[in-house]
Amino acid sequence: MNRKPYRRELSKTSWFMTHQRYKSYMLHEISSLFVAIYAFILIIGLFRLGEGPEAWEGWLGFVASPIGVILHVLIFVFSIIHTMAWFKAVPQAMRIQRGEEIVPGKLIVGAHYGVLAAVSLFVLILAGVA
Amino acid sequence: MEIIETDIAIVGAGGAGLRAAIEVAEADPNVKVLLISKVYPMRSHTCAAEGGAAGVVKDNDTLEYHFNDTVGGGDWLTDQDAVEYFVNEIPKELTRMEHWGCPWSREDSGKVAVRPFGGMKIMRTWFAADKTGFHMLHTLFQTSLKYPTIERLDEYYVTDLMVEDGRVHGVVVMEIRTGKMTLVRAKAVIICSGGAGKIFPFTTNGAIKTGDGMAMAYRAGVPLKDMEFVQYHPTGLPATGILLTEGCRGEGGILVNKDGYRFLQDYGLGPPDPWPRLKAMELGPRDRLSQAFWHEQKKGRTIPSPWGDVMHLDMRHLGEKKINERLPLIRELSRLYAGADPVHELVPVRPVVHYMMGGIHTNIDGATPLAGLYAAGECACVSINGANRLGSNSLGELLVFGARAARNAVDYVKSTEYLNKVKTIQAQAEDAQSRVKALFQSQGTESVPGLRKELNATMEEGCGIYRTEAEIKATCDKVTEIRARYKDVKLEDTSTVFNTDLLQTLELGCMIEVAQTVAVSAFERKESRGAHQRLDYEKRDDVNYLKHSMAHFDPDGDPRIDYLDVVITKSQPAERIYGAGAEGQVV
Amino acid sequence: METRDVTIEVLRYRPEQDSEPFFQSYTVPCEEHWVVLDALNYIKDELDRTLSYRWSCHMFVCGSCGMVINGEPMLSCKKFVRDFGDKIRVEPLSNFPIERDLVIVQDDFMEKLSSVKPYLIPKEERSIESGEYLQTPAQLKTYKQYTMCINCLCCYAACPQYGLDDKFIGPAALALAHRYNADSRDVGRSAREDVVASHEGIWECSFVGACSLVCPKDVEPAGAIQQTKFTSAIDYITGMVSGGGKK
Ligand SMILES: Cc1cc2nc3c(=O)[nH]c(=O)nc-3n(C[C@H](O)[C@H](O)[C@H](O)COP(=O)(O)OP(=O)(O)OC[C@H]3O[C@@H](n4cnc5c(N)ncnc54)[C@H](O)[C@@H]3O)c2cc1C
Ligand code: SF4
Numbered sequence: 001m002n003r004k005p006y007r008r009e010l011s012k013t014s015w016f017m018t019h020q021r022y023k024s025y026m027l028h029e030i031s032s033l034f035v036a037i038y039a040f041i042l043i044i045g046l047f048r049l050g051e052g053p054e055a056w057e058g059w060l061g062f063v064a065s066p067i068g069v070i071l072h073v074l075i076f077v078f079s080i081i082h083t084m085a086w087f088k089a090v091p092q093a094m095r096i097q098r099g100e101e102i103v104p105g106k107l108i109v110g111a112h113y114g115v116l117a118a119v120s121l122f123v124l125i126l127a128g129v130a
Numbered sequence: 131m132e133i134i135e136t137d138i139a140i141v142g143a144g145g146a147g148l149r150a151a152i153e154v155a156e157a158d159p160n161v162k163v164l165l166i167s168k169v170y171p172m173r174s175h176t177c178a179a180e181g182g183a184a185g186v187v188k189d190n191d192t193l194e195y196h197f198n199d200t201v202g203g204g205d206w207l208t209d210q211d212a213v214e215y216f217v218n219e220i221p222k223e224l225t226r227m228e229h230w231g232c233p234w235s236r237e238d239s240g241k242v243a244v245r246p247f248g249g250m251k252i253m254r255t256w257f258a259a260d261k262t263g264f265h266m267l268h269t270l271f272q273t274s275l276k277y278p279t280i281e282r283l284d285e286y287y288v289t290d291l292m293v294e295d296g297r298v299h300g301v302v303v304m305e306i307r308t309g310k311m312t313l314v315r316a317k318a319v320i321i322c323s324g325g326a327g328k329i330f331p332f333t334t335n336g337a338i339k340t341g342d343g344m345a346m347a348y349r350a351g352v353p354l355k356d357m358e359f360v361q362y363h364p365t366g367l368p369a370t371g372i373l374l375t376e377g378c379r380g381e382g383g384i385l386v387n388k389d390g391y392r393f394l395q396d397y398g399l400g401p402p403d404p405w406p407r408l409k410a411m412e413l414g415p416r417d418r419l420s421q422a423f424w425h426e427q428k429k430g431r432t433i434p435s436p437w438g439d440v441m442h443l444d445m446r447h448l449g450e451k452k453i454n455e456r457l458p459l460i461r462e463l464s465r466l467y468a469g470a471d472p473v474h475e476l477v478p479v480r481p482v483v484h485y486m487m488g489g490i491h492t493n494i495d496g497a498t499p500l501a502g503l504y505a506a507g508e509c510a511c512v513s514i515n516g517a518n519r520l521g522s523n524s525l526g527e528l529l530v531f532g533a534r535a536a537r538n539a540v541d542y543v544k545s546t547e548y549l550n551k552v553k554t555i556q557a558q559a560e561d562a563q564s565r566v567k568a569l570f571q572s573q574g575t576e577s578v579p580g581l582r583k584e585l586n587a588t589m590e591e592g593c594g595i596y597r598t599e600a601e602i603k604a605t606c607d608k609v610t611e612i613r614a615r616y617k618d619v620k621l622e623d624t625s626t627v628f629n630t631d632l633l634q635t636l637e638l639g640c641m642i643e644v645a646q647t648v649a650v651s652a653f654e655r656k657e658s659r660g661a662h663q664r665l666d667y668e669k670r671d672d673v674n675y676l677k678h679s680m681a682h683f684d685p686d687g688d689p690r691i692d693y694l695d696v697v698i699t700k701s702q703p704a705e706r707i708y709g710a711g712a713e714g715q716v717v
Numbered sequence: 718m719e720t721r722d723v724t725i726e727v728l729r730y731r732p733e734q735d736s737e738p739f740f741q742s743y744t745v746p747c748e749e750h751w752v753v754l755d756a757l758n759y760i761k762d763e764l765d766r767t768l769s770y771r772w773s774c775h776m777f778v779c780g781s782c783g784m785v786i787n788g789e790p791m792l793s794c795k796k797f798v799r800d801f802g803d804k805i806r807v808e809p810l811s812n813f814p815i816e817r818d819l820v821i822v823q824d825d826f827m828e829k830l831s832s833v834k835p836y837l838i839p840k841e842e843r844s845i846e847s848g849e850y851l852q853t854p855a856q857l858k859t860y861k862q863y864t865m866c867i868n869c870l871c872c873y874a875a876c877p878q879y880g881l882d883d884k885f886i887g888p889a890a891l892a893l894a895h896r897y898n899a900d901s902r903d904v905g906r907s908a909r910e911d912v913v914a915s916h917e918g919i920w921e922c923s924f925v926g927a928c929s930l931v932c933p934k935d936v937e938p939a940g941a942i943q944q945t946k947f948t949s950a951i952d953y954i955t956g957m958v959s960g961g962g963k964k
């Protein structure tokens with residue numbers, strides 16, 4: 001046989017380094033890890049609250065410690081990345097059609113940001129910050 | 131050489147080939163069918179068709195009207211029995227396409243929508259935005275996957291027809307990725323290989339439209355009919371030749387010269403208003419429009435461009451919404467390739483070689499004079515197009531006659547046995563193979579791109595919109611010379627794997643044969659009719675030339691031309707009337 | 718006509734001679750209006766008859782000329798030389814075996830395409846005499862975008878999931894399945910489910926979204942896949958609730 005097709009393999013461990021697009025994708029994927037860590041910290045907090053005032057104070061102390069603050073800043077940054085990535089993807093997964101018109105993706109994304117802002121504001125007001 | 135056996139081999143998997151294959155599969159699942167194509171089916175050039183397919187469906191329309199438009203549009207060189215069959219069948223075929231999923235554009239009621247097209251008295255052109263051919267091709271291809279009996283050879287190049295005892299016995303194919311040649315034994319062959327626009331330099335046709343099937347049948351002794359009739363579409367983009375569909379004008383676009391004047395009113399197509407109005411002005415037939423451009427150019431009223439003179443297509447008044455909805459591809463193509471957004475700007479256009487009215491001679495059954503050989507689609511000449519095809523009739527043609535040729539082929543194979551002369555046929559196939567092998571050994575000096583360019587140039591000079599005896603003669607001589615020099619052609623790539631140098635070499639051989647029939651038929655037709663306009667014989671001459679030209683192959687000499695009577699049933703030749711007297715529907 | 722010299726670096730691979738691909742450079746005097754395909758045609762006609770690549774329509778509708786140009790999968794007839802600098806690198810579509818030069822092997826895709834049953838499966842056969850199915854412009858709009866695929870395979874070349882595991886049915890074929898599922902005339906969703914919702918089908922897609930970004934026809938295969946996931950998940954849940962009607 002004169003044919004000899006040449007196969008180029010994608011490396012299973014470093015494929016995402018081959019294109020900027022994949023690097024950003026990996027960043028999104030990693031961001032979910034931080035969101036998970038945050039959920040974990042919150043759950044621990046809940047347990048501590050159940051264990052009594054001392055445990056709770058200890059948890060608050062950890063949260064306010066330099067490590068806790070740095071961790072939270074990181075979590076904050078990554079959850080923004082996470083949110084933006086998913087908001088951007090929403091119009092693809094959720095196509096809304098009104099008659100002959102497809103609702104523009106920008107509108108759907110915008111609505112998501114709007115709701116996010118409203119909820120955040122509400123929480124901040126509840127917390128007495130704003 | 132390896133042998134594959136089948137009942138019906140189809141050469142070409144464009145619209146016509148796919149439709150034929152499906153028809154065979156539906157007619158009788160016991161009949162084996164092999165669909166062979168030099169490109170994957172969805173790459174076939176049917177995909178490029180933009181505007182639509184005509185078929186009578188609306189209440190204000192009649193089959194009679196479609197018949198008259200087609201016969202008159204073809205300047206009475208059409209066979210009227212074939213046209214009658216065609217207009218009868220096409221609405222059914224288009225409905226069948228709908229049932230197969232073709233995404234036709236719709237009216238609010240949910241019924242299919244129709245749009246105006248050139249030379250048609252009533253709106254009757256079904257369309258799928260401005261990608262009709264693309265959607266038809268993909269619908270046909272995807273539907274064909276439903277039938278297990280349709281086998282395919284994708285990216286196999288057919289080099290020769292096998293003929294013995296006055297019957298066809300199959301084809302020889304070359305697998306493009308290995309160079310391996312195989313004999314396909316078949317009781318019947320249907321050629322659906324498309325047109326040959328590439329014999330001209332400036333064309334809407336894709337790279338694959340090199341007239342292979344026409345040349346194959348011609349070499350096997352089947353005449354090529356009416357080859358001098360080459361359609362120039364009035365609106366191609368300069369530089370590339372990319373088509374802007376007649377649908378642009380159907381939707382209301384207008385053509386203007388350098389003074390912004392709708393010049394078509396000076397050429398028997400006016401008055402300009404009311405507009406849009408069918409069978410008038412910009413919705414006149416293509417031959418008339420391209421000819422009017424030629425005259426404007428002679429009068430110095432066109433606009434110069436680096437790629438030849440142009441006129442302007444003005445669609446600005448249609449508005450962004452309509453253009454986006456009905457002509458999205460046109461907008462994209464104009465912006466990208468001409469740097470002009472039709473929503474805001476004038477788009478430069480000029481006439482461009484588009485379609486071959488002529489082709490392999492068949493009767494109304496799609497059968498050629500060679501037993502077992504059928505042809506359909508653009509490569510064939512049935513003939514429903516006569517001297518000038520009406521836009522949106524050929525997508526219909528490939529369905530109607532693809533199906534009809536297939537049904538007749540099925541009947542034929544059921545009553546036929548393989549010929550017991552395997553050895554002779556095998557020897558023929560081996561001859562075909564050694565001709566290809568010889569190319570690999572040839573010490574020739576002629577280059578393929580060089581010869582192709584010379585061929586293109588001379589075809590444009592001698593067989594353009596207007597022709598004269600001296601120019602055609604010069605072209606005939608030049609093609610004869612190129613044909614001789616081709617024997618000395620040099621293959622530079624000697625690989626057997628996906629050798630596109632080899633493919634282009636074989637294709638060039640076909641182009642030269644086809645070009646020669648065009649030039650010689652044009653030389654012999656001493657009248658002006660439809661797309662064949664002679665400055666030295668300005669009038670139509672029904673006494674001598676209400677006849678089909680038939681070009682017969684001669685391996686060593688020029689083609690021999692004789693004539694065949696046109697079938698006339700109910701419409702006697704008359705003057706073609708457009709503009710004021712045509713009573714076209716106002717849109 | 719004015720020209721500008723551009724270096725076109727082409728990944729060459731000639732199976733009978735080469736053990737692996739290598740880059741070959743050509744200097745091409747490009748005209749202002751040229752697309753990358755025109756530059757390749759110039760090479761083929763004037764510089765090197767042995768270069769192989771696929772092309773036909775030159776108007777981005779036949780889908781033959783997908784290539785990787787400066788790292789991105791795209792149609793070479795739709796990318797203008799003027800939009801690049803003095804050097805353009807052209808490679809065959811990634812994630813596919815190279816047959817020769819810029820020609821890839823696409824048998825795998827052809828099989829996948831037919832595996833999703835990409836044809837209309839109607840509730841019942843309709844006679845020609847009863848005319849067309851009614852379908853409103855709004856119903857047409859629902860699936861129209863997914864009919865636009867020209868099978869150029871740029872999306873497969875961009876999809877890391879396909880690169881890692883070529884069993885994955887992949888973006889264009891899944892989008893095509895969705896095209897029929899979303900057609901008001903079609904009831905074939907369950908017939909396609911076996912393949913579409915299998916392990917190699919939609920669930921293999923990790924929503925990288927690269928396919929949609931490179932698609933020259935705005936087909937949005939990633940969106941089609943996510944929408945299919947959604948309906949399949951709903952099917953699954955309703956199936957469980959109603960007592961395992963479907964598997
Ligand atoms: C830009 C453009 C726009 C058009 N718009 C319209 C329109 O709006 N309405 C209309 O009615 N018509 C239109 N036409 C005309 C119409 O599209 C064509 O006439 C028609 O599609 C031809 O179809 P076909 O099946 O005969 O050939 P094609 O679709 O060209 O198919 C030919 C097939 O033959 C195969 N083949 C050829 N040679 C060989 C060989 N040696 N070995 C193996 N296989 C081979 C090819 O691979 C291909 O599969 C348009 C044409 C063009 C170019
Ligand atoms: S969204 Fe899915 S199909 Fe598209 S690139 Fe990503 S993994 Fe591939």
Ligand code: SF4
Pocket residue numbers: 865866867868869870871872873888889892928931932933934935936937938
């Ligand atoms: S989905 Fe887009 S990128 Fe993928 S094959 Fe179809 S047209 Fe090409």
